[in-house]
Amino acid sequence: MSTLKVNSLDTESGTTITVPTGKVFTITDNSGISIGGTAVTSTAAELNVLDGIPAGLTATELGYVDGVTSAIQTQLGTKGDAFLDVSQNWTKGQQGEISALTSATTITIDMADSNNFSVTLAHNATFANPSNDTAGQAGSIFITQDGTGSRTASWGTDWEFAGGTAPTLTTTASATDRIDYVIRSGTSIQAVATLALA
Numbered sequence: 488m489s490t491l492k493v494n495s496l497d498t499e500s501g502t503t504i505t506v507p508t509g510k511v512f513t514i515t516d517n518s519g520i521s522i523g524g525t526a527v528t529s530t531a532a533e534l535n536v537l538d539g540i541p542a543g544l545t546a547t548e549l550g551y552v553d554g555v556t557s558a559i560q561t562q563l564g565t566k567g568d569a570f571l572d573v574s575q576n577w578t579k580g581q582q583g584e585i586s587a588l589t590s591a592t593t594i595t596i597d598m599a600d601s602n603n604f605s606v607t608l609a610h611n612a613t614f615a616n617p618s619n620d621t622a623g624q625a626g627s628i629f630i631t632q633d634g635t636g637s638r639t640a641s642w643g644t645d646w647e648f649a650g651g652t653a654p655t656l657t658t659t660a661s662a663t664d665r666i667d668y669v670i671r672s673g674t675s676i677q678a679v680a681t682l683a684l685a
Contacts, residue, residue: 585629598670602626608638608656616643620670628666631685636660645676654680661685 569575586601588594590609599619603626606612614628632638637658646668648654656664663685668678 583626590633596628598624603628605629605631607631607633608640609633609635611639613641614643614646616645616674617676620645620673620676622670622672625669626667628668629663630656630666631663632656632658632660634660636662645674647675647677649677649679654682657683659683 583602585603585605588596588604588606590606591612592610593613593615594606595615596604596617597619598617598621602624605628608630630640638656639658640653640656642648642653646653654664654666656662662683665681665684666678667681668676670676
């Protein structure tokens, strides 16, 4: 690609400067460029930041970054957004999804998926020690018998039930029991059972 060089630029006869295809318009002195009376001071590196921005991005959308600094979390905080490390007063109800588990002879819950889980048992199942269990997480497991009923459940060594004894599920067809749990540590999940809810 060649470079278009001129000693002087005269636009008195018009307001448009046309650079021929394949040419590069180069400013080599220190006068810079002024648009509407405002000097353009962006460096090549700054202009290159725009490379790859979608063509449909509007000036308003680009303007959202105006004034953003490295202290962006503090700036967001002044807008009233939530922080992870600050006590907060929620003025509306908050919901956590109930993730469906698949019935099997061994069920290993991934605690990273949700806080609350449900399963309709079509097997006698062992609830193994879960994966991704982190101290402080709490929630519920809704266990429903299928249309046949009489499904049983046993529990991995991390599960610790009130009284030291795992519950015996309600075995009536379509009955639902609920296990509420709090993860105390990576090897201790304290749980209580509420039986025959439905």
